[in-house]
Amino acid sequence: MKKKSIGNPRDAALHVLLEVDKNQAYSNLLLTKHLKQHKIAPVDRGLMTELTYGTLQHKMTLDYYLKPFLKGKIEPWVLWLLRMAVYQITYLDRIPDHAVVNESVQLAKLHGHKGVSGLINGVLRAYLRQGPPSLDEIADPVERLTIESSHPRWMIENWITAFGFDKTKKIALQNNVAPPQTVRVNTHKISVDEAIHALEQEGFQVRKGLLPESLHLSGKVAAASELFATGGLTIQDESSMMPAHALHLREGLNVLDMCAAPGGKTTHIAQLMEDTGAITALDIHEHKMKLIHDNAYRLGFQRITTIASDARNATASLEQKQFDRILVDAPCSGYGVIRRKPDMKYTKQPADADRLATIQLAILEEAYNLLIPGGILVYSTCTIEPKENQEVVSRFLKLHPDLHEQSLPDILQKLPHTAMGPGMQVLPYEDGDGFYLAALLKADTKG
Numbered sequence: 001m002k003k004k005s006i007g008n009p010r011d012a013a014l015h016v017l018l019e020v021d022k023n024q025a026y027s028n029l030l031l032t033k034h035l036k037q038h039k040i041a042p043v044d045r046g047l048m049t050e051l052t053y054g055t056l057q058h059k060m061t062l063d064y065y066l067k068p069f070l071k072g073k074i075e076p077w078v079l080w081l082l083r084m085a086v087y088q089i090t091y092l093d094r095i096p097d098h099a100v101v102n103e104s105v106q107l108a109k110l111h112g113h114k115g116v117s118g119l120i121n122g123v124l125r126a127y128l129r130q131g132p133p134s135l136d137e138i139a140d141p142v143e144r145l146t147i148e149s150s151h152p153r154w155m156i157e158n159w160i161t162a163f164g165f166d167k168t169k170k171i172a173l174q175n176n177v178a179p180p181q182t183v184r185v186n187t188h189k190i191s192v193d194e195a196i197h198a199l200e201q202e203g204f205q206v207r208k209g210l211l212p213e214s215l216h217l218s219g220k221v222a223a224a225s226e227l228f229a230t231g232g233l234t235i236q237d238e239s240s241m242m243p244a245h246a247l248h249l250r251e252g253l254n255v256l257d258m259c260a261a262p263g264g265k266t267t268h269i270a271q272l273m274e275d276t277g278a279i280t281a282l283d284i285h286e287h288k289m290k291l292i293h294d295n296a297y298r299l300g301f302q303r304i305t306t307i308a309s310d311a312r313n314a315t316a317s318l319e320q321k322q323f324d325r326i327l328v329d330a331p332c333s334g335y336g337v338i339r340r341k342p343d344m345k346y347t348k349q350p351a352d353a354d355r356l357a358t359i360q361l362a363i364l365e366e367a368y369n370l371l372i373p374g375g376i377l378v379y380s381t382c383t384i385e386p387k388e389n390q391e392v393v394s395r396f397l398k399l400h401p402d403l404h405e406q407s408l409p410d411i412l413q414k415l416p417h418t419a420m421g422p423g424m425q426v427l428p429y430e431d432g433d434g435f436y437l438a439a440l441l442k443a444d445t446k447g
């Protein structure tokens with residue numbers, strides 16, 4: 001597909017879908033690229049985003065629906081065009097069916113020969129006449145959930161083992177629901193009440209979140225707000241606001257954030273310490289230092305120092321060897337944020353968790369060496385995979401008898417979560433993103 005229909009949100013979405021399929025990049029990055037390349041008008045951006053994410057989210061269900069209407073092999077772009085059309089017909093009420101068929105046939109004409117547009121026309125008209133096959137025809141409940149929620153079977157089976165069938169069903173269906181727009185008020189600059197007032201003046205609908213500094217916004221894009229530009233808020237899911245609270249911060253502490261970019265939690269730590277003390281922000285990628293700097297600058301924090309380094313060698317690369325608080329917001333499989341990155345469902349592999357657990361434990365070992373006796377270490381991930389969460393922390397605790405679980409502040413304990421110790425597990429349907437965290441206290445004397 002070399003041609004582009006400039007200004008056409010359906011064509012732009014089709015390009016994104018095809019490039020995601022070829023594993024060229026994550027959907028969110030490709031979406032930004034094609035918004036620009038296709039010169040999509042602001043009014044059509046929502047539609048382009050919805051078509052891209054909706055089609056990706058429901059890919060396996062759409063294939064099941066299309067199967068009776070397809071014979072022989074078809075080219076990938078034709079299949080994506082059909083999936084996108086069936087997504088609109090089946091899931092979106094506001095687009096008339098005849099418009100979906102016409103627009104799809106036009107795209108087929110742009111990118112293919114006459115036979116392709118005839119095929120698209122024929123398949124979609126037959127689909128409209130006969131309707132999709134019922135999911136009830138799938139007798140095996142696990143297979144039915146796999147198809148209904150569009151997740152690979154191994155993922156569903158792993159979750160059933162960890163959480164049982166009912167919770168797995170809730171997780172999988174919730175992964176196909178768009179997340180709310182959640183922001184953290186930068187209370188170092190502005191009070192929550194002032195922020196609510198300013199946002200309402202800008203035309204947002206505002207609802208208070210479950211944490212003191214979190215707000216849910218709707219009606220407009222938070223990143224385009226005046227309050228964002230002037231550093232009064234940052235975009236952050238409520239779950240991601242938990243680790244800074246779990247660190248039991250107070251003014252003047254010496255804090256190490258070992259996997260810090262782009263700095264969402266680093267700046268939250270700075271905020272809770274009223275920009276006092278010292279924060280060292282580490283990340284393995286040199287190019288990500290700028291993201292942390294930009295965030296710290298926009299939000300007005302001065303006590304953050306960045307270092308590009310592999311956290312698995314942190315002791316060797318840091319001059320300072322002792323910290324009062326350490327956050328390990330580890331690289332992970334990300335199964336708690338599938339609703340934000342639906343392509344992940346089709347690219348992840350079962351073996352990823354074991355590989356990541358090895359990295360996570362290696363980072364934790366360095367954190368242990370750098371933590372002062374009496375200091376607190378918080379380990380967090382945005383996954384719901386027990387191998388990377390409870391199992392990593394259990395193994396780590398066994399290695400270091402002088403580490404003990406530190407209780408979490410009341411405001412965190414009150415949040416909806418699933419009791420699965422050690423630590424605290426938030427499942428994707430419980431409130432924010434799926435998330436895990438554990439706070440560990442290092443005893444003052446080895447015992």
Ligand SMILES: C[S@@+](CC[C@H](N)C(=O)[O-])C[C@H]1O[C@@H](n2cnc3c(N)ncnc32)[C@H](O)[C@@H]1O
Nearest residue numbers: 259260261262263264265283284310311329331
């Ligand atoms: C979950 S993200 C961190 C998000 C960040 N804490 C925030 O709140 O904005 C994990 C980060 O770990 C970094 N990373 C991956 N492997 C690492 C390693 N071995 N050492 C240090 N950082 C690493 C990645 O570059 C990524 O930025």
